[in-house]
Amino acid sequence: MRIVNRVLLALIGVLLVGAGAAVVAAALDLPARWGIPLPDGWSPRAPDDVLLTDADRTRWVGEGWWWPVVIGVLSLLVLLTAWWALTQFRRGRRRELPLGDEAEGADATVLRGAALEEVVTEEIESFPGVERARVVLDGGRRGSRLRAGVVLEAGARPGEVVRRFRTEALEHLRTSTGRERLPADLRVRSTRHAADRVE
Structure with missing residues (x-):
């Protein structure tokens, strides 16, 4: 369990640091100041841009598979998070x-x-x-x-x-x-x- 905890915490930490760094870089317009070219689909590309445009948020809403996939993935994340949280408070068995x-x-x-x-x-x-x-x-x-x-x-x-x-x-x-x-x-x-x- 200790190894699982460390891996999960490391992955979550990397994702949070990466997302935070990307948002801060866009807010300070660092790519433009430093002359770093961004991919065409990169968002946001400038300080005034938003993370998700209206077109991005509604692109798949009309598809029949969209909501079942969203609900299934979110339910799985909730269950995994609940399981992980319960294991932290459960009395540990020494290996x-x-x-x-x-x-x-x-x-x-x-x-x-x-x-x-x-x-x-x-x-x-x-x-x-x-x-x-x-x-x-x-x-x-x-x-x-x-x-x-x-x-x-x-x-x-x-x-x-x-x-x-x-x-x-x-x-x-x-x-x-x-x-x-x-x-x-x-x-x-x-x-x-x-x-x-x-x-």
């Missing part, structure tokens, strides 16, 4: 986790988030009474956080699963990543026990 508490920068050794999630999931599912588990490594504004959801088998002991998650799975993760503190949430689905949070 990589730097090893060590102070590991930052381009030279830091990193661990793939998917690999970490898979290993922790397998360890939790090996606990007695655990039917299945799902682990996600989030990367919000407050830093990395592990979120785990566990579904217990009938007759399982949630307290024992929580204890083993805290003393085994979480400690193994902190030791292997070189992090003294890695916040984690554990949600246990049980008919008689509420979800537990582990710090």
